[in-house]
Amino acid sequence: MAVISFGSASTLETGQRRRNACSLPLHYIQILGIIVIIFLILMNYLTLCVNIPKHHWQWLSIVISSIIILPFLIAFIIITFLDPAEDAVINQSRGPKANFDRHIHQHVITNLYCNICEVHVTANAKHCSSCNKCIYSFDHHCIWLNTCVGGKNYRLFFSMLILIVVGTLFIFINSLLQFIGSFQDTSSKLSLTPYYSFDQYAVLMISSSKVAFQVLSAIVSFISLVTCGMTGYLLAFHIYLCYKHTTTYDFVISRRHNRTVDETILQFNQLGRNPNSISTETTGQSTNLSRFFPLKRKKNNRVATTQANGHNISNDSNRNQNGQVFTIEGHNRDNPRQLQVRQSTNRESCVYNSSYEGADEQNQE
Structure with missing residues:
Protein backbone atom coordinates (compact mmCIF):
# COMPACT_ATOMS: atom_id res chain seq x y z
CA MET A 1 0.00 0.00 0.00
CA ALA A 2 1.30 3.44 -0.94
CA VAL A 3 2.47 5.72 1.82
CA ILE A 4 1.16 8.82 0.00
CA SER A 5 -1.99 8.80 -2.10
CA PHE A 6 -2.33 11.10 -5.12
CA GLY A 7 -5.81 9.95 -6.06
CA SER A 8 -9.19 11.34 -5.11
CA ALA A 9 -9.75 8.37 -2.84
CA SER A 10 -7.54 5.74 -1.32
CA THR A 11 -8.16 2.12 -2.20
CA LEU A 12 -7.68 -0.07 0.85
CA GLU A 13 -7.32 -3.79 0.95
CA THR A 14 -10.02 -5.89 2.56
CA GLY A 15 -9.78 -5.79 6.34
CA GLN A 16 -7.76 -2.58 6.51
CA ARG A 17 -9.29 0.43 8.20
CA ARG A 18 -7.83 3.89 8.70
CA ARG A 19 -8.11 4.85 12.36
CA ASN A 20 -7.33 8.57 12.03
CA ALA A 21 -5.60 11.17 9.88
CA CYS A 22 -2.17 9.69 10.61
CA SER A 23 -3.08 6.27 9.22
CA LEU A 24 -1.55 5.35 5.89
CA PRO A 25 -1.89 6.25 3.14
CA LEU A 26 -1.39 9.96 3.69
CA HIS A 27 -2.87 12.31 1.11
CA TYR A 28 -0.64 14.75 -0.76
CA ILE A 29 -3.06 17.62 -0.07
CA GLN A 30 -2.87 16.79 3.64
CA ILE A 31 0.94 17.07 3.47
CA LEU A 32 0.66 20.34 1.53
CA GLY A 33 -1.64 21.75 4.22
CA ILE A 34 0.78 20.78 7.01
CA ILE A 35 3.66 22.46 5.13
CA VAL A 36 1.64 25.67 4.77
CA ILE A 37 0.74 25.64 8.48
CA ILE A 38 4.36 25.18 9.58
CA PHE A 39 5.59 27.83 7.13
CA LEU A 40 3.12 30.49 8.25
CA ILE A 41 3.69 29.83 11.96
CA LEU A 42 7.49 30.00 11.64
CA MET A 43 7.37 33.12 9.48
CA ASN A 44 5.01 34.79 11.93
CA TYR A 45 7.10 34.21 15.06
CA LEU A 46 10.64 34.27 13.63
CA THR A 47 10.27 36.91 10.92
CA LEU A 48 7.25 39.17 11.20
CA CYS A 49 7.11 39.60 14.97
CA VAL A 50 10.83 40.29 15.42
CA ASN A 51 10.98 42.97 12.71
CA ILE A 52 8.30 45.16 14.27
CA PRO A 53 10.05 48.46 15.27
CA LYS A 54 8.76 48.94 18.83
CA HIS A 55 9.23 46.27 21.49
CA HIS A 56 5.73 46.68 22.94
CA TRP A 57 4.26 46.13 19.47
CA GLN A 58 6.42 43.05 19.14
CA TRP A 59 5.03 41.54 22.31
CA LEU A 60 1.47 42.51 21.36
CA SER A 61 1.89 40.74 18.03
CA ILE A 62 3.28 37.64 19.76
CA VAL A 63 0.42 37.56 22.28
CA ILE A 64 -2.31 38.00 19.66
CA SER A 65 -0.71 35.35 17.45
CA SER A 66 -0.47 32.90 20.34
CA ILE A 67 -4.12 33.42 21.32
CA ILE A 68 -5.07 32.29 17.81
CA ILE A 69 -2.39 29.72 17.00
CA LEU A 70 -2.36 27.71 20.24
CA PRO A 71 -6.11 26.86 20.21
CA PHE A 72 -5.82 26.05 16.52
CA LEU A 73 -2.97 23.61 17.15
CA ILE A 74 -4.94 21.94 19.95
CA ALA A 75 -8.00 21.50 17.71
CA PHE A 76 -5.85 20.31 14.80
CA ILE A 77 -4.05 17.70 16.92
CA ILE A 78 -7.31 16.39 18.41
CA ILE A 79 -8.94 16.07 14.98
CA THR A 80 -5.81 14.39 13.60
CA PHE A 81 -5.71 11.64 16.23
CA LEU A 82 -9.45 11.25 16.92
CA ASP A 83 -11.27 8.29 15.39
CA PRO A 84 -14.64 9.60 14.10
CA ALA A 85 -16.03 6.12 13.47
CA GLU A 86 -19.13 4.59 15.01
CA ASP A 87 -18.59 3.21 18.52
CA ALA A 88 -19.60 -0.25 17.33
CA VAL A 89 -16.88 -0.12 14.67
CA ILE A 90 -14.25 1.01 17.18
CA ASN A 91 -15.20 -1.65 19.73
CA GLN A 92 -15.36 -4.56 17.33
CA SER A 93 -12.41 -6.89 16.83
CA ARG A 94 -9.90 -5.86 14.20
CA GLY A 95 -10.20 -9.10 12.26
CA PRO A 96 -10.59 -9.12 8.47
CA LYS A 97 -13.76 -7.53 7.14
CA ALA A 98 -15.98 -9.11 4.52
CA ASN A 99 -15.76 -8.25 0.85
CA PHE A 100 -18.71 -6.21 -0.35
CA ASP A 101 -20.54 -7.95 -3.18
CA ARG A 102 -22.95 -5.70 -5.06
CA HIS A 103 -24.61 -8.76 -6.58
CA ILE A 104 -25.77 -9.73 -3.09
CA HIS A 105 -26.33 -6.29 -1.50
CA GLN A 106 -27.43 -3.26 -3.46
CA HIS A 107 -26.18 -0.86 -0.79
CA VAL A 108 -23.36 -0.89 1.71
CA ILE A 109 -25.72 -0.05 4.60
CA THR A 110 -29.05 -1.88 4.64
CA ASN A 111 -31.56 -1.40 7.46
CA LEU A 112 -28.89 0.30 9.59
CA TYR A 113 -26.52 -2.64 9.16
CA CYS A 114 -23.18 -2.16 7.41
CA ASN A 115 -22.33 -5.11 5.19
CA ILE A 116 -18.61 -4.21 5.24
CA CYS A 117 -18.04 -3.32 8.90
CA GLU A 118 -20.59 -6.00 9.86
CA VAL A 119 -22.07 -3.91 12.67
CA HIS A 120 -25.32 -2.09 13.33
CA VAL A 121 -24.94 1.67 12.94
CA THR A 122 -26.93 4.78 13.81
CA ALA A 123 -29.34 6.49 11.43
CA ASN A 124 -26.98 9.18 10.12
CA ALA A 125 -23.95 6.94 9.73
CA LYS A 126 -22.32 6.47 6.33
CA HIS A 127 -19.55 4.14 5.22
CA CYS A 128 -16.57 6.12 3.91
CA SER A 129 -14.73 4.33 1.12
CA SER A 130 -11.55 6.33 1.78
CA CYS A 131 -11.37 5.40 5.48
CA ASN A 132 -13.11 2.03 5.01
CA LYS A 133 -15.32 2.44 8.07
CA CYS A 134 -18.70 3.77 9.12
CA ILE A 135 -18.60 7.36 10.40
CA TYR A 136 -20.88 8.51 13.19
CA SER A 137 -23.25 11.27 11.97
CA PHE A 138 -21.29 11.58 8.72
CA ASP A 139 -20.77 15.04 7.20
CA HIS A 140 -17.93 14.67 4.68
CA HIS A 141 -14.44 13.30 4.12
CA CYS A 142 -11.90 16.13 4.25
CA ILE A 143 -8.82 15.56 2.09
CA TRP A 144 -7.00 18.47 3.80
CA LEU A 145 -7.23 16.62 7.11
CA ASN A 146 -7.27 13.16 5.50
CA THR A 147 -10.03 12.08 7.85
CA CYS A 148 -13.79 12.18 8.03
CA VAL A 149 -15.74 14.98 9.67
CA GLY A 150 -18.78 13.82 11.59
CA GLY A 151 -20.64 14.06 14.85
CA LYS A 152 -17.57 13.45 17.00
CA ASN A 153 -15.37 16.19 15.56
CA TYR A 154 -17.62 18.62 13.67
CA ARG A 155 -17.54 21.31 16.37
CA LEU A 156 -13.75 21.13 16.51
CA PHE A 157 -13.65 21.32 12.71
CA PHE A 158 -15.93 24.37 12.68
CA SER A 159 -13.89 26.09 15.42
CA MET A 160 -10.68 25.34 13.54
CA LEU A 161 -12.08 27.01 10.41
CA ILE A 162 -12.82 30.17 12.39
CA LEU A 163 -9.31 30.22 13.88
CA ILE A 164 -7.71 29.71 10.46
CA VAL A 165 -9.66 32.61 8.96
CA VAL A 166 -8.82 34.97 11.84
CA GLY A 167 -5.18 33.84 12.06
CA THR A 168 -4.39 34.06 8.35
CA LEU A 169 -6.11 37.45 8.17
CA PHE A 170 -3.89 38.69 11.02
CA ILE A 171 -0.74 37.34 9.35
CA PHE A 172 -1.75 38.90 6.03
CA ILE A 173 -2.24 42.35 7.56
CA ASN A 174 1.01 42.09 9.54
CA SER A 175 3.09 40.94 6.57
CA LEU A 176 1.52 43.48 4.21
CA LEU A 177 2.24 46.39 6.55
CA GLN A 178 5.83 45.25 7.01
CA PHE A 179 6.25 44.79 3.26
CA ILE A 180 5.04 48.37 2.68
CA GLY A 181 7.11 49.68 5.58
CA SER A 182 10.33 48.21 4.17
CA PHE A 183 10.06 50.62 1.22
CA GLN A 184 9.53 53.73 3.37
CA ASP A 185 12.26 56.11 4.50
CA THR A 186 13.05 56.67 8.16
CA SER A 187 10.82 59.76 8.37
CA SER A 188 7.67 57.74 7.62
CA LYS A 189 5.58 56.30 10.43
CA LEU A 190 5.36 53.04 8.47
CA SER A 191 9.12 52.62 8.19
CA LEU A 192 10.64 49.53 9.78
CA THR A 193 13.61 49.52 12.10
CA PRO A 194 15.76 46.57 10.97
CA TYR A 195 16.26 43.90 13.60
CA TYR A 196 20.05 43.70 13.29
CA SER A 197 21.35 46.88 11.68
CA PHE A 198 20.73 49.17 8.73
CA ASP A 199 19.30 47.11 5.84
CA GLN A 200 19.74 43.91 7.85
CA TYR A 201 16.42 42.25 8.58
CA ALA A 202 15.62 39.04 10.44
CA VAL A 203 14.35 36.17 8.30
CA LEU A 204 13.79 33.13 10.54
CA MET A 205 16.04 34.95 13.04
CA ILE A 206 18.85 34.98 10.47
CA SER A 207 20.38 38.27 9.34
CA SER A 208 19.19 38.90 5.77
CA SER A 209 19.07 41.72 3.26
CA LYS A 210 16.14 44.01 2.70
CA VAL A 211 15.40 42.38 -0.67
CA ALA A 212 15.20 38.92 0.89
CA PHE A 213 12.85 40.21 3.57
CA GLN A 214 10.65 41.94 1.00
CA VAL A 215 10.40 38.81 -1.15
CA LEU A 216 9.53 36.56 1.78
CA SER A 217 7.04 39.01 3.28
CA ALA A 218 5.32 39.25 -0.12
CA ILE A 219 5.15 35.44 -0.32
CA VAL A 220 3.70 35.26 3.20
CA SER A 221 1.11 37.90 2.30
CA PHE A 222 0.04 35.99 -0.80
CA ILE A 223 -0.15 32.57 0.89
CA SER A 224 -2.02 33.90 3.92
CA LEU A 225 -4.50 35.79 1.71
CA VAL A 226 -5.22 32.72 -0.44
CA THR A 227 -5.58 30.53 2.65
CA CYS A 228 -7.89 33.05 4.30
CA GLY A 229 -10.05 33.30 1.18
CA MET A 230 -10.37 29.54 0.65
CA THR A 231 -11.06 28.82 4.32
CA GLY A 232 -13.47 31.75 4.56
CA TYR A 233 -15.47 30.36 1.66
CA LEU A 234 -15.60 26.95 3.33
CA LEU A 235 -16.60 28.53 6.65
CA ALA A 236 -19.42 30.46 4.97
CA PHE A 237 -20.64 27.23 3.38
CA HIS A 238 -20.76 25.43 6.73
CA ILE A 239 -22.52 28.40 8.34
CA TYR A 240 -25.14 28.04 5.61
CA LEU A 241 -25.41 24.29 6.29
CA CYS A 242 -25.88 24.93 10.02
CA TYR A 243 -28.57 27.49 9.23
CA LYS A 244 -30.36 24.96 7.03
CA HIS A 245 -29.86 22.18 9.62
CA THR A 246 -28.30 19.87 7.05
CA THR A 247 -24.94 18.25 6.32
CA THR A 248 -22.47 18.44 3.47
CA TYR A 249 -23.40 14.91 2.41
CA ASP A 250 -27.14 15.61 2.34
CA PHE A 251 -26.55 18.89 0.50
CA VAL A 252 -24.51 17.19 -2.24
CA ILE A 253 -26.98 14.32 -2.62
CA SER A 254 -29.93 16.73 -2.78
Missing part, protein backbone atom coordinates in the same frame (compact mmCIF):
# COMPACT_ATOMS: atom_id res chain seq x y z
CA ARG A 255 -28.26 18.84 -5.46
CA ARG A 256 -27.39 15.73 -7.45
CA HIS A 257 -30.96 14.47 -7.25
CA ASN A 258 -32.45 17.80 -8.30
CA ARG A 259 -30.05 18.01 -11.22
CA THR A 260 -31.12 14.53 -12.34
CA VAL A 261 -34.78 15.61 -12.32
CA ASP A 262 -34.00 18.72 -14.38
CA GLU A 263 -31.94 16.80 -16.91
CA THR A 264 -34.56 14.06 -17.21
CA ILE A 265 -37.36 16.50 -17.99
CA LEU A 266 -35.29 18.24 -20.64
CA GLN A 267 -34.29 14.92 -22.17
CA PHE A 268 -37.92 14.07 -22.74
CA ASN A 269 -38.65 17.52 -24.09
CA GLN A 270 -35.95 16.86 -26.65
CA LEU A 271 -37.52 13.48 -27.45
CA GLY A 272 -40.83 15.26 -27.95
CA ARG A 273 -39.27 17.63 -30.47
CA ASN A 274 -37.45 14.74 -32.18
CA PRO A 275 -39.81 11.74 -32.00
CA ASN A 276 -37.82 9.79 -34.58
CA SER A 277 -34.53 10.03 -32.67
CA ILE A 278 -35.37 7.09 -30.42
CA SER A 279 -37.87 4.24 -30.65
CA THR A 280 -40.57 4.39 -27.99
CA GLU A 281 -43.16 1.89 -26.83
CA THR A 282 -46.77 2.35 -25.88
CA THR A 283 -48.01 3.35 -22.46
CA GLY A 284 -46.63 1.17 -19.71
CA GLN A 285 -43.46 0.25 -21.61
CA SER A 286 -40.11 1.56 -20.37
CA THR A 287 -36.93 2.84 -21.95
CA ASN A 288 -33.66 2.78 -20.02
CA LEU A 289 -31.33 5.74 -20.38
CA SER A 290 -28.11 5.76 -18.43
CA ARG A 291 -26.79 9.10 -19.57
CA PHE A 292 -28.00 12.61 -18.85
CA PHE A 293 -26.83 15.86 -20.42
CA PRO A 294 -26.12 18.99 -18.31
CA LEU A 295 -29.14 21.02 -19.41
CA LYS A 296 -31.25 23.45 -17.42
CA ARG A 297 -34.95 23.19 -16.75
CA LYS A 298 -37.25 25.19 -19.05
CA LYS A 299 -39.87 27.45 -17.57
CA ASN A 300 -42.80 25.59 -19.15
CA ASN A 301 -41.89 22.32 -17.45
CA ARG A 302 -43.87 21.18 -14.45
CA VAL A 303 -42.90 18.59 -11.87
CA ALA A 304 -45.94 16.64 -10.76
CA THR A 305 -46.32 15.87 -7.07
CA THR A 306 -46.54 12.19 -6.18
CA GLN A 307 -47.71 10.06 -3.34
CA ALA A 308 -45.81 7.19 -1.79
CA ASN A 309 -47.64 4.71 -4.04
CA GLY A 310 -46.41 6.55 -7.12
CA HIS A 311 -49.80 7.82 -8.42
CA ASN A 312 -49.94 11.30 -9.88
CA ILE A 313 -52.02 13.69 -7.80
CA SER A 314 -51.44 16.87 -9.83
CA ASN A 315 -54.23 18.76 -11.52
CA ASP A 316 -52.91 17.74 -14.90
CA SER A 317 -53.14 14.01 -14.22
CA ASN A 318 -56.26 13.52 -16.35
CA ARG A 319 -54.78 15.36 -19.30
CA ASN A 320 -51.65 13.20 -19.19
CA GLN A 321 -53.40 9.85 -18.99
CA ASN A 322 -53.09 9.31 -22.74
CA GLY A 323 -49.40 10.10 -22.85
CA GLN A 324 -46.48 7.76 -22.97
CA VAL A 325 -44.71 6.78 -19.77
CA PHE A 326 -40.96 6.20 -19.77
CA THR A 327 -38.78 4.94 -16.95
CA ILE A 328 -35.25 6.27 -16.65
CA GLU A 329 -32.75 4.60 -14.41
CA GLY A 330 -29.41 6.16 -13.64
CA HIS A 331 -26.74 4.58 -11.44
CA ASN A 332 -23.72 6.36 -9.99
CA ARG A 333 -22.01 3.97 -7.57
CA ASP A 334 -24.45 3.91 -4.63
CA ASN A 335 -26.76 6.61 -5.95
CA PRO A 336 -29.53 4.76 -7.82
CA ARG A 337 -32.35 6.91 -9.13
CA GLN A 338 -35.52 6.02 -10.97
CA LEU A 339 -37.74 8.58 -12.61
CA GLN A 340 -40.97 7.85 -14.42
CA VAL A 341 -41.72 10.60 -16.90
CA ARG A 342 -45.00 11.00 -18.76
CA GLN A 343 -44.84 12.45 -22.25
CA SER A 344 -48.22 14.08 -22.86
CA THR A 345 -49.85 14.58 -26.24
CA ASN A 346 -48.75 18.21 -26.33
CA ARG A 347 -45.12 17.05 -25.97
CA GLU A 348 -44.69 18.62 -22.57
CA SER A 349 -42.83 16.44 -20.06
CA CYS A 350 -43.40 16.20 -16.35
CA VAL A 351 -42.14 13.86 -13.67
CA TYR A 352 -44.78 11.20 -13.11
CA ASN A 353 -43.06 9.30 -10.33
CA SER A 354 -39.73 9.85 -8.66
CA SER A 355 -38.10 7.29 -6.40
CA TYR A 356 -34.70 7.95 -4.93
CA GLU A 357 -32.43 6.30 -2.42
CA GLY A 358 -29.47 8.11 -0.91
CA ALA A 359 -25.98 6.73 -1.07
CA ASP A 360 -24.55 4.48 1.57
CA GLU A 361 -21.00 5.17 0.64
CA GLN A 362 -19.27 8.53 0.38
CA ASN A 363 -16.16 9.36 -1.58
CA GLN A 364 -14.09 12.44 -0.99
CA GLU A 365 -15.50 15.87 -1.53
